[in-house]
Amino acid sequence: MDHHKRHKHDILVILAVVGFAISFYLAITHYLGFQVPCDITRGCDTVLNSKYSTLLGLPLSVWGMGFFSSVIISGLLANHYANWRKILTAALAAGSLASLVFLYLQFFVIQQICQYCLATDVLTIVLFILDLNIEHKKIQ
Numbered sequence: 001m002d003h004h005k006r007h008k009h010d011i012l013v014i015l016a017v018v019g020f021a022i023s024f025y026l027a028i029t030h031y032l033g034f035q036v037p038c039d040i041t042r043g044c045d046t047v048l049n050s051k052y053s054t055l056l057g058l059p060l061s062v063w064g065m066g067f068f069s070s071v072i073i074s075g076l077l078a079n080h081y082a083n084w085r086k087i088l089t090a091a092l093a094a095g096s097l098a099s100l101v102f103l104y105l106q107f108f109v110i111q112q113i114c115q116y117c118l119a120t121d122v123l124t125i126v127l128f129i130l131d132l133n134i135e136h137k138k139i140q
Helices: 011-034 046-047 059-080 083-109 116-138
Strands: none
Touching: 011 059, 011 116, 046 083, 046 116, 059 083, 059 116, 083 116
């Protein structure tokens, strides 16, 4: 196995670290009671305090930390083990479906956009598309 094949999931890991960092930032600000700056979309406070911002009593940012952690671990293991590639793809598929729901809620239900939430939702979908491309592309 050449070097390139062994590290083909590294880009997913790097992007998942970015998603984790955004989720971590939102979780910390939530628990410390800070208001996040929202200069781009101006809807962060409304979205982050909406009834849709928690699941089973936890902020979605905490769920995001768990999700991105699982992508990081699965991505690292997918570089070496075929079964982990399937787990990674399944996790990213589920995450993308959740992200589509969250995007729908922001755009059509709450009608406010949180730039951080938008970033993690788009990032999750991009990760899934990249993963599908990696898994179905023949490496020369």
